[in-house]
Amino acid sequence: MPSVDSLDVSAYVIPTAQPESDGTLTWESTCVVIVEVTSAGARGLGFTYATPACARLIDDVLRPAVLASDAMDVTGAWSSMARSIRNMGRPGISSMSIAAVDCALWDLKARLLSVPLASLLGHVRQEVPLYGSGGFTSLTSRQLDQQLTTWVEDQGMTRVKIKVAEAWGTRIERDVERVAQARRIIGDQCELFVDANGGYGVKQAVRIGSQFADFGVTWFEEPVSSDHLEGLAQVRSAVPMDVTAGEYGYDLFYFEAMCESGAVDCLQADVSRCAGITEWMRVAAVAESHGLEVSGHCAQSLHVHPAAAVHNLRHLEYFADHERVDRLLFDGVLEPRGGSLRPDLSRVGNGLDLKRRDAERYRVL
Numbered sequence: 001m002p003s004v005d006s007l008d009v010s011a012y013v014i015p016t017a018q019p020e021s022d023g024t025l026t027w028e029s030t031c032v033v034i035v036e037v038t039s040a041g042a043r044g045l046g047f048t049y050a051t052p053a054c055a056r057l058i059d060d061v062l063r064p065a066v067l068a069s070d071a072m073d074v075t076g077a078w079s080s081m082a083r084s085i086r087n088m089g090r091p092g093i094s095s096m097s098i099a100a101v102d103c104a105l106w107d108l109k110a111r112l113l114s115v116p117l118a119s120l121l122g123h124v125r126q127e128v129p130l131y132g133s134g135g136f137t138s139l140t141s142r143q144l145d146q147q148l149t150t151w152v153e154d155q156g157m158t159r160v161k162i163k164v165a166e167a168w169g170t171r172i173e174r175d176v177e178r179v180a181q182a183r184r185i186i187g188d189q190c191e192l193f194v195d196a197n198g199g200y201g202v203k204q205a206v207r208i209g210s211q212f213a214d215f216g217v218t219w220f221e222e223p224v225s226s227d228h229l230e231g232l233a234q235v236r237s238a239v240p241m242d243v244t245a246g247e248y249g250y251d252l253f254y255f256e257a258m259c260e261s262g263a264v265d266c267l268q269a270d271v272s273r274c275a276g277i278t279e280w281m282r283v284a285a286v287a288e289s290h291g292l293e294v295s296g297h298c299a300q301s302l303h304v305h306p307a308a309a310v311h312n313l314r315h316l317e318y319f320a321d322h323e324r325v326d327r328l329l330f331d332g333v334l335e336p337r338g339g340s341l342r343p344d345l346s347r348v349g350n351g352l353d354l355k356r357r358d359a360e361r362y363r364v365l
């Protein structure tokens with residue numbers, strides 16, 4: 001059996017064109033930590049959107065857990081990694097680091113077998129439905145118009161999402177104005193989602209949720225902190241639209257607790273955070289056992305193959321910031337068509353290749 005011969009990690013920081021904000025955070029760059037693993041002349045590629053600190057953790061702790069393991073046995077390597085970080089704690093950068101390695105190992109296995117990753121995981125669907133996501137609170141009115149128009153007219157999106165709860169829920173009037181603006185631009189046929197990133201209080205979220213409902217908003221993401229399961233459940237019982245959360249989930253226990261508490265109508269999970277494809281597929285099973293669908297959170301280039309392979313997928317978040325970064329760093333990035341991504345079955349693995357020369361100028365490690 002081919003073994004994992006090498007593991008290389010690198011980190012890239014790509015500045016944004018202007019500072020970007022949602023309800024509770026502002027950022028000026030995006031960091032991508034890339035893992036490359038090799039076996040028998042094949043090379044697998046995985047990554048996470050995180051911090052350069054992940055690279056050190058991968059180098060020091062995860063590499064010894066994975067090197068020389070059987071390249072066919074991704075789940076075994078995942079188990080070794082999950083055991084290796086016991087004393088660091090599983091949430092946060094430990095799981096993000098495991099995610100980058102796990103995604104690289106799945107890609108490597110598919111390439112060794114000369115099949116697309118979706119075929120290795122097992123197809124449920126040929127196309128993965130998307131929603132356009134961005135709508136930062138930092139955009140000008142004109143920029144927001146342009147983004148929404150691109151999604152709907154050029155990419156065929158039938159669902160779009162904008163950020164609300166600007167400045168920790170202190171600019172309610174502007175939130176409502178922007179929702180009204182979005183509805184005007186996208187028309188009546190397109191679904192409108194909002195994401196508060198935990199910026200409202202419970203009663204505040206209920207009040208503003210009923211105003212959003214007047215504009216036909218059907219998805220209210222993290223109206224309150226996703227750690228406040230009881231608060232999410234209270235909002236969920238009081239507003240007509242779906243309440244959703246899960247992007248900060250790192251392990252099965254977290255997702256099980258979120259589902260069990262009745263906090264969400266649709267479970268979100270992020271393959272680049274929740275310890276990779278191995279765990280993401282199991283998260284989807286946890287959701288299904290509670291009668292829930294799962295929605296992939298951002299990282300669309302990593303999600304598209306596993307998303308094609310889970311039964312209870314609702315959709316995948318097509319995130320503007322990751323679209324920009326992925327195109328700078330990788331060949332093989334898919335173009336949305338008709339509001340969907342279709343895994344390219346003519347390419348093996350995840351279909352992505354690092355554009356080494358283009359990436360070099362952003363490299364920090």
Ligand SMILES: [Mg+2]
Binds near residue numbers: 195197221222247
């Ligand atoms: Mg979100």
